Amino acid sequence: MSFDYDLFVIGGGSGGVRAARTAAETGAKVALAEEYRMGGTCVIRGCVPKKLMVFASGFSAMMEDAQAYGWHLEPGKFDWGTFRGKLHAELDRLESVYRSLLDRSAVTVYDTRAKLADPHTVELADGTRVTAKHILVATGGHPVTPEITNADLGIVSNDIFLMEEMPKSVLIIGGGYIACEFACILNGLGVEVTQFYRGAQILRGFDEEARGLVAEEMKAQGIDLHLGTNIVEMAPAGDAHIGHLTESDAAGPESGARGNGKGKPVWVKATNGTEAVYDHVFFATGRRPSTEGLGLEEAGVKLGRKGEIVVDDYSQTSVPSIYAIGDVTGRIELTPVAIREGMAFTETVFKGNPTKPDHDLVPSAVFTQPELGTVGLTEEAAAEQEPVEIYCTSFKPMNKAFAGRNDRVLMKLIVSKETRKVLGCHIVAPEAGEMIQLAGIAVKMGATKEDFDRVCAVHPTMAEELVTMRSPSRTA
Known part of the structure; x- marks a missing residue:
C-alpha cells in the first residue's frame, strides 16, 4: 500500500518538531500539522516566556542588593508594556526559527488542526485527508x-x-x-x-x-x-x-x-x-493531556484514566502504526524529555535501531526564587528503598549575607550506605538549575560520595558545599 507520507506528526511543539526533522533527515517524506503556533507550550506559553519573566522579576531584589554594595541607584518601576512587547517579539522570532528548521528539513507543514480518521489517515480541519505509514501524536497538554x-x-x-x-x-x-x-x-x-x-x-x-x-x-x-x-x-x-x-x-x-x-x-x-x-x-491546579477530539479512541488508541495516550517503552500505542511522545503520554512532562522521546522514535522507526527513551535520573529545576534543582531520589523515597546517609547543609550565601539579607540556601546529597552511590541531589539556591545540570552528570554516571569528595572545591562558591560535606547529617 502506498501512502502520501512516511510520517505525519500531529503537534508542532519541541518533541513533534524534533521527531519530524530527524525522521526527514533519514530521507523519509514527512508532514506536520499544528493548529496554533509552532513551538508548542514550551516556546510559546511555557518555559521560554516564563524564564524571561523570571529574569525580569529578579531585578528588583538585585537593585536593592546593589545599593547595599554601595551603588547609588534611583528606585525603579517595572514597565510591563515594554517587557511584554519585547517578550512577544522574541516568541515570534523563536517560532520563525522552528519554521525555518522544518523548511530546511523539507517537512511539509499544515497550519491547521488535524485528527485521526483511521490508523493510517489524518483528516485536516477543512476535511482534506492524507495518509501516512506512521502517525506520531505530540499534542502536549493544557491547563485545567x-x-x-x-x-x-x-x-x-x-x-x-x-x-x-x-x-x-x-x-x-x-x-x-x-x-x-x-x-x-x-x-x-x-x-x-x-x-x-x-x-x-x-x-x-x-x-x-x-x-x-x-x-x-x-x-x-x-x-x-x-x-x-x-x-x-x-x-x-x-x-x-x-x-x-x-x-x-x-x-x-x-x-x-x-x-x-x-x-x-x-x-x-x-x-x-x-x-x-x-x-x-x-x-x-494541574494540566491534562490534549487528546480530546483527536479521534484516538475511534482509531483504536488506548487512553489512560487522565486521558493520556498509553504507550510502550518505544512510544508505540495500542495501534501499531500510531506513536505518541511528550506530555500527551503523561510520562515525564518536561520539554527535554519530549525531545529525547522524539529522537528515540526516529531511531526506532526510521533507523531500524530500537531505542527506549531514558526516563531514569532526569534532572529538573523549579524556577522559584530561590530555585530548586533536583535529580534522583528524595530522602523520603530513598529511605523506603534502602538504608541511606543524608549529607546536608543550609547557610546564608556570601553575596546575600553581605547585603544584609537572611536568605538561605540548601545543598543536599542522598547516599546509599551499601554502594556509596549518590542516589539524589537537591539544591535550593539562586541558579540551582545551572548547578543541578552539572551535578546530574555525576549522579547519572553513578558517582559515589567518595567521588564527590575527591573533587577539589571551587572557592568561594555555594556549590563547593557539594564536595566538602564530610560527615552525614543523619541516617535514614
Missing part, C-alpha cells in the same frame, strides 16, 4: 480549572503572557511548580500575591526538606502563602477594567481566554472563612 461556579472568571498560565496591564493583586490557587514559580515572578514584579494550596506543603513530590525551605523563602519575600486552604466560592466583584485580554491575543485555541469576566476584580471566599477581592484569580 477546577469545577466550581464562575471558574471561567479565573485565568491560567496561558493567560499570564497576554495581560495588557500588570495587576495589583493576584490570588494563585495551587502548590505545584507552576503555581510557585508564578507566585515568585509576580511578587518580584511588584504584584501583591496570595497563594492557596490545599495540601500541607507546596511542591508535592519534591524532597521534603528542600520544598520546606522554598516555602519559607517565598513567605519571607512577602508572598502570602496559605497551606491547607482552598477556594470555596468566587464571583464578579465589580466592573473595574484591570488587565483585560485583547480579542486578538485571546484568539489562540489554548489562550485560556474563556470567559467574558476576565480582567475584572473577583471576590473569593476561602475554606478558612476569609473573603477578599483580587484583580485576578490564577488557577494553577
Whole structure:
C-alpha cells in the first residue's frame, strides 16, 4: 500500500518538531500539522516566556542588593508594556526559527488542526485527508480549572503572557511548580500575591526538606502563602477594567481566554472563612493531556484514566502504526524529555535501531526564587528503598549575607550506605538549575560520595558545599 507520507506528526511543539526533522533527515517524506503556533507550550506559553519573566522579576531584589554594595541607584518601576512587547517579539522570532528548521528539513507543514480518521489517515480541519505509514501524536497538554461556579472568571498560565496591564493583586490557587514559580515572578514584579494550596506543603513530590525551605523563602519575600486552604466560592466583584485580554491575543485555541469576566476584580471566599477581592484569580491546579477530539479512541488508541495516550517503552500505542511522545503520554512532562522521546522514535522507526527513551535520573529545576534543582531520589523515597546517609547543609550565601539579607540556601546529597552511590541531589539556591545540570552528570554516571569528595572545591562558591560535606547529617 502506498501512502502520501512516511510520517505525519500531529503537534508542532519541541518533541513533534524534533521527531519530524530527524525522521526527514533519514530521507523519509514527512508532514506536520499544528493548529496554533509552532513551538508548542514550551516556546510559546511555557518555559521560554516564563524564564524571561523570571529574569525580569529578579531585578528588583538585585537593585536593592546593589545599593547595599554601595551603588547609588534611583528606585525603579517595572514597565510591563515594554517587557511584554519585547517578550512577544522574541516568541515570534523563536517560532520563525522552528519554521525555518522544518523548511530546511523539507517537512511539509499544515497550519491547521488535524485528527485521526483511521490508523493510517489524518483528516485536516477543512476535511482534506492524507495518509501516512506512521502517525506520531505530540499534542502536549493544557491547563485545567477546577469545577466550581464562575471558574471561567479565573485565568491560567496561558493567560499570564497576554495581560495588557500588570495587576495589583493576584490570588494563585495551587502548590505545584507552576503555581510557585508564578507566585515568585509576580511578587518580584511588584504584584501583591496570595497563594492557596490545599495540601500541607507546596511542591508535592519534591524532597521534603528542600520544598520546606522554598516555602519559607517565598513567605519571607512577602508572598502570602496559605497551606491547607482552598477556594470555596468566587464571583464578579465589580466592573473595574484591570488587565483585560485583547480579542486578538485571546484568539489562540489554548489562550485560556474563556470567559467574558476576565480582567475584572473577583471576590473569593476561602475554606478558612476569609473573603477578599483580587484583580485576578490564577488557577494553577494541574494540566491534562490534549487528546480530546483527536479521534484516538475511534482509531483504536488506548487512553489512560487522565486521558493520556498509553504507550510502550518505544512510544508505540495500542495501534501499531500510531506513536505518541511528550506530555500527551503523561510520562515525564518536561520539554527535554519530549525531545529525547522524539529522537528515540526516529531511531526506532526510521533507523531500524530500537531505542527506549531514558526516563531514569532526569534532572529538573523549579524556577522559584530561590530555585530548586533536583535529580534522583528524595530522602523520603530513598529511605523506603534502602538504608541511606543524608549529607546536608543550609547557610546564608556570601553575596546575600553581605547585603544584609537572611536568605538561605540548601545543598543536599542522598547516599546509599551499601554502594556509596549518590542516589539524589537537591539544591535550593539562586541558579540551582545551572548547578543541578552539572551535578546530574555525576549522579547519572553513578558517582559515589567518595567521588564527590575527591573533587577539589571551587572557592568561594555555594556549590563547593557539594564536595566538602564530610560527615552525614543523619541516617535514614
